[in-house]
Amino acid sequence: MPDTLRGKTIIVAGGSGGLGAATVELLLAEGAEVVVSYRSNLARAQAFEGRATLIQADLARPGDRARLLDQTPSLYGLAVFAGEAARVTDAGNLDDALLRSHLVNFAGPALLAREAAARLRLASTPGAIVLLSTMQAIAVFPGSTAYAGAKTALVQAARILAKECRGKAGIRVNVVCPGVNDAGMAQASIAAGKYARFLSEDLIPRYGKAADVARAVRFFLEPDNYITGQVLTVDGGLTLSV
Numbered sequence: 001m002p003d004t005l006r007g008k009t010i011i012v013a014g015g016s017g018g019l020g021a022a023t024v025e026l027l028l029a030e031g032a033e034v035v036v037s038y039r040s041n042l043a044r045a046q047a048f049e050g051r052a053t054l055i056q057a058d059l060a061r062p063g064d065r066a067r068l069l070d071q072t073p074s075l076y077g078l079a080v081f082a083g084e085a086a087r088v089t090d091a092g093n094l095d096d097a098l099l100r101s102h103l104v105n106f107a108g109p110a111l112l113a114r115e116a117a118a119r120l121r122l123a124s125t126p127g128a129i130v131l132l133s134t135m136q137a138i139a140v141f142p143g144s145t146a147y148a149g150a151k152t153a154l155v156q157a158a159r160i161l162a163k164e165c166r167g168k169a170g171i172r173v174n175v176v177c178p179g180v181n182d183a184g185m186a187q188a189s190i191a192a193g194k195y196a197r198f199l200s201e202d203l204i205p206r207y208g209k210a211a212d213v214a215r216a217v218r219f220f221l222e223p224d225n226y227i228t229g230q231v232l233t234v235d236g237g238l239t240l241s242v
């Protein structure tokens, strides 16, 4: 087990979710000081009671983002898993889904990343920020305007922040784009057979696991990895075929 994250303070926003929780476990196993933020589901967050600091914060609310950072002194890293599937149940509510997705999947995570970078700069701390987008921001998925539109904007916001932060400050900003994982928000769709053809047509070897994503996020959190402004797609090759 590497020792490079031991004692480093890392916020995992949305760390109570299906994908975020695996990253929290990995970071705890490496001895990091983890702050798990969640929006409303305290029961899920309580899985980390006593092992991580739990902070309720709705990233769409500026005051909550500020409180999350205020309550996290000595920040080194930030991984933002917070997001929603932004499903459109009927064509009539696309505008609602799109505006909500803008707030939850783009504005909240992008603003938290920028605010965390400002604090790192103020503290002269070289740090690492990782944002979670989706392979739907890379490949084109019909029906995904609300979700993928906001997640695509998040990729560009991350690259802009990376460019603004590059140089001696040593603050790195990268993006992980998961594919279809048998965890978190995709689990119900998998169970309903929505993605079964990806397996039957041999487009992917298996559904993704939360641990696949955790390893990619961990990679970007490595203090001395010399990588910034990059997007890593973790989808078993799905992007190559759709």
Ligand SMILES: NC(=O)c1ccc[n+]([C@@H]2O[C@H](COP(=O)([O-])OP(=O)(O)OC[C@H]3O[C@@H](n4cnc5c(N)ncnc54)[C@H](OP(=O)(O)O)[C@@H]3O)[C@@H](O)[C@H]2O)c1
Pocket: 013, 014, 015, 016, 017, 018, 019, 020, 037, 038, 039, 040, 041, 042, 044, 057, 058, 059, 060, 080, 081, 082, 083, 084, 085, 104, 108, 132, 133, 134, 135, 177, 178, 179, 180, 181, 182, 183, 184, 185, 186, 187
């Ligand atoms: N699962 C997949 O296959 C997959 C694929 C591609 C991309 N992703 C992306 O990976 C990330 C994690 O997804 P997941 O599958 O783990 O989803 P999940 O199980 O639904 O977890 C989502 C997490 O985000 C939090 N959250 C949601 N809205 C928030 C807000 N406004 N402010 C603060 N926290 C908020 C939730 O907190 P509460 O539970 O307290 O509400 C929860 O901790 C998302 O950004 C998602 O778009 C997932």
